[in-house]
Amino acid sequence: MSDRSPYSARLPADESRDHLMIQAAKLYYDLDRTQAQVADELGLTRWQVGRLLAEAKAEGVVRVEIVPRARRATGLEAALQARWNLREALVVPMGGVTDPDMLNEGIAQAAARWLATLTPKPALMGVSWGRTMAALARALPQGWAPGLEVVLLNGAAALTVTDPRSSAVAEAVAQAAGGSATLLPVPAILGQPSTCRALEADPVIARALARGAAAPLLAFSMGGVSHRSALCAQGYLSPAEIDALRAHGAVGDILGHFVDAAGQPVDAALDARTLGLPLHRLPHAEHRLALVAGAEKHAIARAALQAGYVSVLVTDDATAHFLLETPNE
Incomplete structure (x- = not known):
């Protein structure tokens, strides 16, 4: 010197x-x-x-200035991470698009890129089902996590079928990874709480539920309280029941559990008939990847963040603005 x-x-x-x-x-x-x-x-x-x-x-x-190759709103991402104490946020600028299918495809591609670059590669992953998750499965590159075991987190045996891909998410994610799927071949919502408890006690179902609870990586979408809900489309709930849930303060569902603005179940009787990973288990996973987009899901996105269910959020820019502009409760 x-x-x-x-x-x-x-x-x-x-x-x-x-x-x-x-x-x-x-x-x-x-x-x-x-x-x-x-x-x-x-x-x-x-x-x-x-x-x-x-x-x-x-x-x-x-x-x-960070200029990612993929379209990302990095300023909104940083603000979301700071506001909601997230490990990661991915915000896709959608240019005012409101079509639900286009929104789902946009955030699914961003989530797929995040999963494909995750290191170390996961050995066990839990997934929910639905239209958004089906879009994620389609967007994943082949061989992205060889040997991965994918576990379905909530019942997916449809009562009526409008889109069979929306309930076959675990199989599709496992196939893309080059791994295997552990299914949960039971309804998402049962007719009686006693039936739900009996199925949960069955050794086969109990083993699948235990694998989901043990997964360090969980990926799930959220549903709004609308007649477009996957649970409504699959025949579990009628439009009248959806309206009643909204009247009781429901803002949407996570893994089939309808929750209020604080992320807590609004209907104890319905929750007792819902088969899948309990919401209180979500914060135990290291990575909780949540995909949510669209105005009808703004409230459920905020509820999930409020309750601490999410560590990695993938969303659109309009939802990101909503989550940053609304005050904490």
Whole structure:
């Protein structure tokens, strides 16, 4: 290190400091010099260069812009992570699109990219079912997690079938990964609580439920309280029952459990007939990947965040704005 620098002991505190800051920033960011090279050219120590560069970013002299290859609203992502204490947020700009299928495809592709780059690769994963999750399964690249065991988290035996792909999510995710699927071949909602308890006690069903509860990675979507609900389309609930749930304060469902704005079940009797992973188990998983988009799901997205069910959120920009603008309860 050269001894010629008048700043070797202490950086100046006047305009010459700003001049040095700009010089260091140009050399480092525009001319691709290393910090050691910048230090040598300016007659500073590496510690001083590092301090000048840090100040340059803090004071707005240098602005670092993240431009991802895939369309992402990184500013909204950072704000969501800070506001809701998320490990990760992925926000897809949809340009005002409101069509549910297009929204699902957009966020499903973003979620698939996140899963495909996850390291280390998971060995066990729990998934829910539905239209959004079916879109995720279609978007996953082949061989993204060889040997992965995929477990269905809630019952998916449909009473009526409008789209068979929406209930075959575990199989599709496992096939794309190059792994295997553990299914839960029971209805999502039973007619009697006693029937639900009996099925949960069955060794085959109990084993599948236990595998789901043990999965360190859970991926699930959320449903709004509307007649478009997958549970309504699959014949579990009638439009009149959906309307009654809304009247009782339901804002949507997570894994078949209809919850209020705080993320708590609104109908104890219905919840006792719902077969699948209990909501209180969600926070125990290391990664809780939630996919949600569209105005009818704004309230359920907020409820899930409020209750701490989500660690990784994938959503559209309109939903992100809603989640940032509404106050905490």
